[in-house]
Amino acid sequence: MTVLSLLKNRAGASWLFLVAATVLSWAVGAEHGTGSLVPVLVLAIAAIKVRLVGLDFMELRHAPVPLRAAFEVYCVGIWALLSALYLWL
Amino acid sequence: MTATAAPPHEKRVPGESGTWVFLFGDMLVFGAFFVTFLVERATAPEAFDAARTTLHVGVGVTNTLVLLTSSLLVVLALNAMRVGAAPIATRAVAAAIVCGLAFIALKVFEYISLAAAGHGPGANDFYLYYFILTGLHLFHVCLGLGALSFVLTQTRRTELSPTRTALVEGGACFWHLVDLLWIFLFALLYLVS
Numbered sequence: 473m474t475v476l477s478l479l480k481n482r483a484g485a486s487w488l489f490l491v492a493a494t495v496l497s498w499a500v501g502a503e504h505g506t507g508s509l510v511p512v513l514v515l516a517i518a519a520i521k522v523r524l525v526g527l528d529f530m531e532l533r534h535a536p537v538p539l540r541a542a543f544e545v546y547c548v549g550i551w552a553l554l555s556a557l558y559l560w561l
Numbered sequence: 562m563t564a565t566a567a568p569p570h571e572k573r574v575p576g577e578s579g580t581w582v583f584l585f586g587d588m589l590v591f592g593a594f595f596v597t598f599l600v601e602r603a604t605a606p607e608a609f610d611a612a613r614t615t616l617h618v619g620v621g622v623t624n625t626l627v628l629l630t631s632s633l634l635v636v637l638a639l640n641a642m643r644v645g646a647a648p649i650a651t652r653a654v655a656a657a658i659v660c661g662l663a664f665i666a667l668k669v670f671e672y673i674s675l676a677a678a679g680h681g682p683g684a685n686d687f688y689l690y691y692f693i694l695t696g697l698h699l700f701h702v703c704l705g706l707g708a709l710s711f712v713l714t715q716t717r718r719t720e721l722s723p724t725r726t727a728l729v730e731g732g733a734c735f736w737h738l739v740d741l742l743w744i745f746l747f748a749l750l751y752l753v754s
Binding site for chain 1: 572574622752
C-alpha cells in the first residue's frame with residue numbers, strides 16, 4: 473500500500489481541481505472595481521469548491537439523499553443569496 | 562476501523578448523525594455572518610473595495626492551498642486507516658496538523674502586518690468585520706487541531722469500535738468544515754468586497 477495508491481481516487485482529483493479553481497478565482501477576482509460582475513463568478517467558484525469539499529472530502533457523495541441534498545442546497549443557496557446581496561444592495 | 566469500514570458505495574452517514582446537526586448549524590451561523598458582511602458592505606462599497614486591496618491576497622491564497630492540502634491529508638489518513646496502513650495514517654494526520662499550524666502562523670503574520678500599517682480592527686468597518694470573521698474562523702482552526710490531535714491518537718489502533726470510528730470521521734469532517742468556511746471567507750474578504 474503506497475500513498476499514491478491511496479490518493480488515486482476522486483478526492484485526489486478533486487484536490488487538483490480545487491487548487492486550480494483557487495488560482496483561477498485569484499486571477500479573475502484580485503482586480504475589479506465596485507459594480508463589477510466578477511464577484512458573482514468568484515462566489516460561484518467558491519460554491520463549487522465547497523460542494524467538492526463536501527462530496528469528496530466529507531464523503532457526502534455516498535451519504536443518504538436527504539443529507540447530501542441539504543448540503544447541495546446550502547451551496548447553491550449561499551451562492552444565490554450572496555450574489556443577490558452583492559448585485560442589488 | 563478495518564473491521565467497521567463500510568463498502569465503498571453503500572449509502573451511509575459519515576460520523577454520527579448528531580455531528581451533522583452541529584456542522585450544519587455552524588455553516589448556517591457563518592452564512593448569517595456572510596450576509597451581514599455584504600449588507601454592511603453595501604453602505605460603503607468604495608471604502609470596502611479600497612480596504613480589500615490592502616489585504617495580503619498572496620497570503621490568503623497560500624492559506625487556502627494549505628487548508629486544501631491538509632484536508633486531502635486527512636482523507637488520505639482515513640483511507641489508510643481503513644486498509645490498516647497505520648504508519649501512513651499517522652504521518653498524514655501529523656502533516657495535516659503541521660498545515661493547520663502553518664495556517665495560524667500566516668494568519669498571525671497577516672494580523673501583525675495589517676495592524677502595523679494602521680489597518681487594525683478600529684480603522685473602519687471592513688477591518689472590523691475582517692478581524693471578527695477571520696478571528697472566529699481561527700478559533701475553529703484551533704478546535705479543528707484539537708479534533709485532529711484526537712484522530713492522531715487513534716491511527717495506530719488496529720481496530721476501532723463503531724463509536725470510535727464515528728468520532729474519527731466526525732473529527733475529520735469538522736476539519737473539512739474549517740476548510741469549507743475558509744473557502745467562502747477567502748472569496749468574500751479578499752476577492753469580492
